[in-house]
Amino acid sequence: MFKSYFKTTFRFLLKNKTFSFINIIGLATGTLCCLYILLYVQTQFSYDKHLKDAQDIYRITTTLQLRGDRHNNATASPPIAPAMKKDFPQVLQYTRVIPTGTLGSKEHLLTYKEKSFYQKDVVYVDSTFFDVFTYHFVKGNSTKVLNEAYSIVLLKPVADKLFGNEDPIGKTISIDDDGGKHDFKVNGVVDESLGKSHIQANLFITMRGGGIGAYVLQNNVWAGNNFTASYVKLRPGTSAAALEKQFPAFLDKYGAAQMKSLGMTKQLHLQPVTSIHTTTGYEVELSKTLSPSFLYILLLIAVMIQVIACINFMNLSTARASKRAKEVGVRKVIGAGQGDLIKQFLGESFFLAFLGVVIALPLLLLILPYLNQITRTDIQLSFFSDYRLYLTLTGLVVVTGLVAGSYPAFYLSAFRTIKVIKGNFTSHVSVAGIRRSLVVFQFVLSIVLIAGIIVIYSQLNYIKNKDLGFEKSQRLIFSFYTGDTQKQMGAFMGDLKQLSDVKAVSKADNYLSQFIGHDHGIYLAGGNMAEATDAQNISTDEYFVKANGIKVIEGRDFRLNDSNRVLINETLAKRLGIKPGKALGTRLYSKYDSQETFVEVVGVMKDFNYNSLHGEVKPFMLMYNPNQGNLTSLIVAVNTTNYKSLLSQMEQLWHKDISGAPFEYTFLDDAVQKQYETEITLSNIINSFTLMAILISCLGLFGLAAFSAEQRSKEIGIRKVLGASIPAIAGLLSKDFLKLVIIAFVIATPIAWWGMGQWLQGFVYRVDISWWMFALAGLIAVIISLITVSSQALKAAYANPVKSLRTE
Known part of the structure; x- marks a missing residue:
């Protein structure tokens, strides 16, 4: 039986080559897009699920109510995690992670013998880190690997780069950063073959290694210092929700006095480690996280594309029902039941879906690097090691086969034997109406996607x-990561100022668009910390305002030797209740450990978005402190676009003044743009896959237009004989499809309006949705459909009427 079904299917496909080509290419294209998006989303949701006892591992997060501002931090104060293990028997183990990048050391100079290079993504961890987080040890083992002082574990690519084929275990490497230069013993090498983690690190340095590690081990600050990523592993069967209920008393026991002195209230929560990568809304994250809504949008796009491909199959199958009516009649006469026919036609659908997958897989392998570039990820197809790929492929074939083939199978198998044998195969079901509805639905999806492109592009252009x-x-931004380079920064600054194309040079502990980790609670004379305003700050020199083009709207800019002076933004002035014209000379106070200090305001800056447009402008101030030790960023304002010549001059000065460090720089506008990586990725994905969706829709429309022209060939012949013009005939064939696209536009507009309105809610500063965006989407859909249909309409209009009327 199955052999007969296969032969019938194969013969039908060969006999109807255009029909077969459109269906197979449509399903293959849809499957390619759908498969890649499913793999991408699956990868994002798989972070940290490879960990041993992952269901029992939680991150400690902190909600701070600080002087009128609420902060949701992905971090906690240093002593909290160890105290939890001590106080709660439910806590089996704890560990803490401190990325050096958030503390100023974004890169570290690694040296082994003659080899030396800079490395990013370095973390300090407790010696218990590998008791909580599971890694595959290529060299060494996880047992007490970081117990020894000044010990380190390397990621395999770093170990290969440093040691080549040499065994790294027990070897000593030198690490130089803004905390100084130290030697570390390599006790292990790991890779990420077990799975991806939200902790993106190339080096794991024990806390027992001086510097920030030693500071954390001795730290007893329960209110402030919320910079430590802290994790606990609970005993199996422990309820995290029940444990959380004990945290308020736990915090009061250790930190009530400190929090009261700072005017702070604090709550602790437990976040499952497996949800970290796909949860947004936390400050001070270890790595870039993705919103679940972003991933669900991608899944929706995958479904939409595959549905569009399935609609093509349904439409073309039912449109060509007349070609198969007599086959159905003959089969019924010789004893085939409706169930047998349904199996046959569903089998054809599954076969075509399978062919789609077979064609899609090599195509996907071919364009995988391009797709990975669009999504900024590194998805690989593991045919022999990942069973989930086979499950995904099987699921795609089954779902596509059922969705695409069910309606045609039931429609074709329902033909009445006597009628189809006589040549009357009309069904009681209004198949033409259903076909038109499916075309409308297809273009609703396409118009929604096109409108999404327009709105997202408008928002990104607005940003x-x-x-x-x-x-x-x-x-331009230059960064100085080691103690030696920081000592040489002054000479480089002096030489840069001599260049004719350089307008200003300023040094600071951070540059705009980057996460600002420093903040102070400040209040006016007569106030206290309980009513203070939390203000983020950057320490800098007298050139920062000029170098960044910031406007001072009251008072003055910094001057040389302006010690203990600050510039505040408008938001901070309003929050403190400082009236316009009264800011100059105002003292701002802060208190910590019973010691009150103050700074004096010399000017008010016009509000500027020093962080992304996702959030509103917060209270902010610049602090004059040019001699502070951690001013590691150099901001250079230039007045030329001939960067090739300027950078060549700068590189010469760099090698003259800075020894042992590569010449590296960043453009500030590029750094600003990186704040919107998720939106740019979404835009790239929608752009690419919408083109695919439109291509599939056009294939189906092309097939239906060809079928319509074929069905009406005699009518067209008669019209031409009676004097109808070619434009009139082309318009006659095109207008029916045009009506369907217009109906789709009417349905799609409110859907797209609502959906993109929800997406824009993620921005405090956003573009206004306008009618023209959807009108443009509709116009594009109309033009695409007209181009697709008109090719077949003109072909039919130019056909010789004698051929079509010969049998009459």
Whole structure:
């Protein structure tokens, strides 16, 4: 029986080559897009699920109510995790992770013998780290690997780069950063073959290694210092929710006095480690996280594309029912039941879906690097090691086969034997109406996707061109990561100022668009910390305002030797209740450990978006402190676009003044743009896959137009004989499809309007949704459909009427 079904299917496909080509290519294209998106989303949701006892591992997060501002931090104060293990028997183990990048050391100079290079993504961890987090040890083992002082574990690519074929275990490497230069013993090498983690690190340094590690081990600050990523592993069967209920008393026991003195309230929560990568809304994250809504949008796009491909199959199958009516009749006469026919036609559908997968897989392998570039990830197809790939492929074939083939199978098998044998195969079901409905649905999906492209592009363009309140173009950033390079920074600054194309050079502990980790609670004279305003700050020199193009609207800019002076933004002035014209000379107070200090305001800056447009401008101040030790960023404002010549001059000065460090720089506008990586990725994905969806829709429309022209060939012949013009005939064939696209536009507009309105809610500063965006989407859909249909309409209009009327 199955052999007969296969032969019938194969013969039908060969006999109807155009029909077969459109269906197979449509299903293959849809399957390719759908498969890649499913793999991408699956990868994002798989982070940290490889960990041993992952269901029992939680991150400690902190909610701070600080002087009128609420902060949701992905971090906690250093002593909290160890105290939890001590106080709660439910806590089996704890560990803490401190990325050096958030503390200023974004890169570290690694040296072994003659080899030396800079490395990013370095973390300090407790000696218990590998008791909580599971890694595959290529060299060494996880047992007490970080117990020894000044010990380190390397990621395999770093170990290969440093040691080549030499065994790294027991070897000593030197690490130089802004904390000084130290030797570390390599006790292990790991890789990420077990799975991806939200902790993206190339080096794991024990806390027992001086510097920030020693500071954390001795730290007893329960209110402030919320910079430590802290994790606990609970005993099996422990209820995290029940344990959380004990945290308020736990915090009061250790930190009530400190929190009261800072005017702070604090709550602790437990977040499952497996949800970290796909949860947003936390400050001070270890790595880039993705919103679940972003991933669900991608899944929706995958479903939409595959549905569009399935609609093509349904439409073309039912449209060509007349070609198979007599086959159905003959089969019924010789004893085939409706169930047998349904199996046959579903089998054809599954076969075509299978062919789609067979064609899609090599195509996907071919364009995988391009797709990975679009999504900024590194998905690989593991045919022999990942059983989930086979499950995904099987699921795609089954679902596609059922969705695409069910309606045609039941429709074709329902033909009445006597009628189809006589040549009357009309069904009681209004198949033409259903076909038109499916075309409308297909174009509703396409128009929604096109509208999404237009709105997202408009928002990204708005972000790109919005006045942020500072100058981001023609600004270069140089970073100094080691103690030696920081000592040489002054000479490099002096030489840069001599270049004719350099307008200003400033040094600071951070640059705009980057996460600002420093903040102070400040209040006016007569106030206290309980009513203080939390203000983020950057320490800098007298050139920062000029170098960044910031506007001072009251008072003055910094001057040389302006010690203990600050510039505040408008938001901070309003929050403190400082009236316009009264800021100059105002003292701002802060208190910590019973010691009150103050700074004096010399000017008010016009508000500027020093962080992304996802959030509103917060209270902020610049602190004059040019001699502070951690001013590791150099901001250079230039007045030329001939960067090739300028950078060549700068590189010569760099090698003259800075020894042992590579010449590296960042453009400030590029750094600003990186704040919107998720939105840019979404835009790239929708752009690419919408083109695929439109291509599939056009294939189906092309097939239906060809079928319609074939069915009406005699009518067209008669019209031509009676004097109808070619444009009139082309218009006659095109207008029916045009009506369907217009109906789809009417349905799609409110759907797209609502969906994109929800997406824009993620931005405090956003573009207004306008009618023209959806009108443009509709116009594009109309033009695409007209181009697709008109090719077949014109072909039919130019056909010789004698051929079509010969049998009459």
